[in-house]
Amino acid sequence: MLRWRGLFLFFLLTIREIFRPILYWYIFHIFARDLKKPLPEPFAKEKVDVTVYCGENNSEKARAEVLGMGDLPAAEIEKRLGRGDAVAIAYDESKAVGYMWLTFTSGMELAFDTRWMVRSDEGVKYDSFVPRKLRGRGIHSVVSTALDRYARERGLAMLFSSISVLNAQSMSLAKRLKVAKTMTVILVRVRGVKWTWRKATGAPLESRFSVGLVGHEAAASGGKGRAASVSGE
Numbered sequence: 001m002l003r004w005r006g007l008f009l010f011f012l013l014t015i016r017e018i019f020r021p022i023l024y025w026y027i028f029h030i031f032a033r034d035l036k037k038p039l040p041e042p043f044a045k046e047k048v049d050v051t052v053y054c055g056e057n058n059s060e061k062a063r064a065e066v067l068g069m070g071d072l073p074a075a076e077i078e079k080r081l082g083r084g085d086a087v088a089i090a091y092d093e094s095k096a097v098g099y100m101w102l103t104f105t106s107g108m109e110l111a112f113d114t115r116w117m118v119r120s121d122e123g124v125k126y127d128s129f130v131p132r133k134l135r136g137r138g139i140h141s142v143v144s145t146a147l148d149r150y151a152r153e154r155g156l157a158m159l160f161s162s163i164s165v166l167n168a169q170s171m172s173l174a175k176r177l178k179v180a181k182t183m184t185v186i187l188v189r190v191r192g193v194k195w196t197w198r199k200a201t202g203a204p205l206e207s208r209f210s211v212g213l214v215g216h217e218a219a220a221s222g223g224k225g226r227a228a229s230v231s232g233e
């Protein structure tokens with residue numbers, strides 16, 4: 001079963017790479033965690049501490065530690081902290097060994113100008129990372145469940161997240177923590193003309209996503225990309 005899943009994902013990735021010069025696609029499953037229900041426990045193989053940073057609460061420390069793990073440029077970290085996002089950082093002793101982000105605001109891009117809509121009692125967990133040498137120890141589950149608890153303490157009711165169907169390592173978390181899948185979103189972009197086809201199953205795309213460029217991107221395109229139709233641009 002595992003072997004078949006590996007071959008299938010390999011096949012999908014190969015197809016995607018072959019067609020990359022002409023078109024590119026993503027398929028995301030969208031998951032929802034109801035914070036009013038009992039929350040799952042992490043399944044790390046050994047004790048891992050976690051701290052959630054947000055706003056002025058030690059943001060210098062968070063900035064340095066995320067940067068030190070080497071997967072995110074400083075400007076991107078700055079943008080996220082500036083937006084008011086929270087980041088959960090896992091520690092083995094005092095060494096940072098993984099993180100996951102949580103945003104409370106609309107506008108974050110899923111892909112191809114398709115953007116999350118977030119209501120006042122909701123959040124979106126995104127971009128988890130564990131350094132390669134430390135993977136497979138359940139650290140992902142520690143940062144994810146810490147953000148669930150943090151969000152509940154802040155009074156949020158629901159947390160959402162997206163996982164690419166090609167990301168088996170991330171998908172394993174959704175299965176093990178039994179997160180409910182609410183939608184599947186398919187995005188296909190034809191390169192050159194930048195035409196995008198969007199399709200959702202499980203719920204209408206516009207119930208959770210808007211389409212268009214934001215801020216400086218919209219200005220740079222002369223406003224052409226803003227609020228394009230959900231079915232294509």
Ligand SMILES: CC(C)(COP(=O)(O)OP(=O)(O)OC[C@H]1O[C@@H](n2cnc3c(N)ncnc32)[C@H](O)[C@@H]1OP(=O)(O)O)[C@@H](O)C(=O)NCCC(=O)NCCS
Nearest residue numbers: 126127128129130134135136137138139140141169170172
């Ligand atoms: C996704 C990610 C955060 C998972 O972190 P993690 O702490 O290794 O998660 P887990 O320990 O729960 O392991 C997840 C799966 O990966 C497998 N795995 C991946 N690398 C492994 C390794 N080097 N050793 C052992 N198992 C590994 C595990 O067996 C597990 O699968 P299973 O539950 O079916 O057995 C990590 O793989 C990562 O940083 N990937 C790159 C960035 C990314 O894809 N982020 C998510 C999308 S935003």
